Amino acid sequence: MAQIKSLQTGIKFKDTPIGKIPVDWEVLPLSQMAEINMGQSPSSQVCHDYEAGLPFYQGNADFGLKYPTTRRWCKKPLKIALKGDILISVRAPVGEINIAPHECCIGRGLSAIRATEIDDKYLYQIMLFHRKALEKVSQGSTFKAINRKDLSDFLMFAPPLPEQKKIAEILTTVDDAIEETDGIIEKTKELKKGLMQQLLTRGIGHKKFKKTEIGEIPDAWEVVSLSSFAHKNKNSFVNGPFGSDLLSKEFTSKGIPVIYVRDIKPNRYERVSTTYVLEEKANQLCFCNVNYGDVIIAKVGDPPCDAAPYLIKERAIITQDVIRITPASDVDTWFLSNLINSHWGRNAVKEIVIAGTRSRVSLTEFKQIKLPKPLVTEQRKIARVLTEIDAEMKHQETYKENLETLKKSLMQILLTGKVRVKLK
Numbered sequence: 506m507a508q509i510k511s512l513q514t515g516i517k518f519k520d521t522p523i524g525k526i527p528v529d530w531e532v533l534p535l536s537q538m539a540e541i542n543m544g545q546s547p548s549s550q551v552c553h554d555y556e557a558g559l560p561f562y563q564g565n566a567d568f569g570l571k572y573p574t575t576r577r578w579c580k581k582p583l584k585i586a587l588k589g590d591i592l593i594s595v596r597a598p599v600g601e602i603n604i605a606p607h608e609c610c611i612g613r614g615l616s617a618i619r620a621t622e623i624d625d626k627y628l629y630q631i632m633l634f635h636r637k638a639l640e641k642v643s644q645g646s647t648f649k650a651i652n653r654k655d656l657s658d659f660l661m662f663a664p665p666l667p668e669q670k671k672i673a674e675i676l677t678t679v680d681d682a683i684e685e686t687d688g689i690i691e692k693t694k695e696l697k698k699g700l701m702q703q704l705l706t707r708g709i710g711h712k713k714f715k716k717t718e719i720g721e722i723p724d725a726w727e728v729v730s731l732s733s734f735a736h737k738n739k740n741s742f743v744n745g746p747f748g749s750d751l752l753s754k755e756f757t758s759k760g761i762p763v764i765y766v767r768d769i770k771p772n773r774y775e776r777v778s779t780t781y782v783l784e785e786k787a788n789q790l791c792f793c794n795v796n797y798g799d800v801i802i803a804k805v806g807d808p809p810c811d812a813a814p815y816l817i818k819e820r821a822i823i824t825q826d827v828i829r830i831t832p833a834s835d836v837d838t839w840f841l842s843n844l845i846n847s848h849w850g851r852n853a854v855k856e857i858v859i860a861g862t863r864s865r866v867s868l869t870e871f872k873q874i875k876l877p878k879p880l881v882t883e884q885r886k887i888a889r890v891l892t893e894i895d896a897e898m899k900h901q902e903t904y905k906e907n908l909e910t911l912k913k914s915l916m917q918i919l920l921t922g923k924v925r926v927k928l929k
Contacts, residue, residue: 539622546691595615627672635661727877769811769827796838802828839891
């Protein structure tokens with residue numbers, strides 16, 4: 506990130522139709538900076554799901570973080586984008602951006618933009634920066650879309666070419682770091698998936714195995730219902746209150762936190778909700794309070810039954826679509842959460858899912874799913890290995906979030922000329 510140090514302030518600005526810019530910058534329509542190639546969909550008879558012809562991208566549905574994903578191919582393309590062209594979604598949602606990783610066929614949901622009088626890497630960054638403005642252009646019609654004229658007339662900031670290259674270099678460096686971190690996160694996820702499969706099937710140090718109703722497991726393990734992992738207390742395995750037990754009018758801006766499905770990720774509780782109830786109400790509904798060491802599960806979702814350990818000392822209360830398990834004394838919280846999220850848990854949940862607008866499970870059937878149960882000493886060893894991987898993944902995700910925040914800040918100051926780069 507050494508380039509970030511080469512910045513300068515104290516700039517004179519001028520007014521333009523799209524905002525203030527440095528006096529030596531220009532505002533130009535896209536047609537003066539790039540070649541615009543509107544997509545056109547070929548006949549369905551020449552498109553297929555097997556690899557023959559050119560990769561075919563129809564629209565935003567094919568887009569990834571930076572490059573599209575190939576799902577279909579076309580033998581007789583009508584419109585072709587070249588490797589490195591900027592692909593822009595011209596139909597709802599308008600303004601999403603990708604880069605063509607190779608020569609490809611583009612359908613009517615896309616346009617290919619090829620830099621001519623502007624640095625290609627700068628064009629990619631400035632189009633990312635202006636994509637919300639492109640979306641606004643589309644809002645005048647019933648069906649959100651933009652046409653060739655909309656793109657041709659679209660105004661963007663154009664610094665001198667050497668400055669374009671320097672700005673693009675800085676922003677691309679951050680993009681590369683984000684992409685590299687993404688790769689590490691994906692590899693870590695694959696590592697954990699493989700380790701979970703190994704540890705929750707073979708255990709640690711076992712020589713003898715037995716066949717059971719759920720598959721082969723170590724001889725020393727049991728197969729029990731999920732309810733057997735819960736404390737013997739009658740309220741140790743419950744879902745949240747229904748109907749008039751917890752009304753929205755009783756929600757407050759402070760007090761005891763209310764946990765929703767959206768707060769639960771696999772093996773991670775991340776509160777995004779801002780709803781609370783008064784302590785008096787939480788006491789009335791104490792049977793569905795959550796305390797340190799409990800496991801919380803999303804009863805609905807795609808798939809349902811994501812589980813997370815609750816390791817916060819402040820108590821909370823769950824809503825009706827959340828299940829809370831208070832583990833028994835011979836059950837490790839982290840192990841139980843990982844087990845519910847494992848292949849054992851996912852496969853068992855598939856058998857009891859109730860289809861609908863949102864897939865869900867009933868509490869009664871969820872309690873009865875069968876899972877393997879090692880001794881608590883082995884549970885803790887398994888949990889320790891998996892939580893170390895979770896901690897590394899969280900570290901990388903936090904680093905990525907910081908990079909994304911940095912990128913947004915740099916785009917805001919560099920692509921508007923508020924801070925200028927120093928050129929050698």
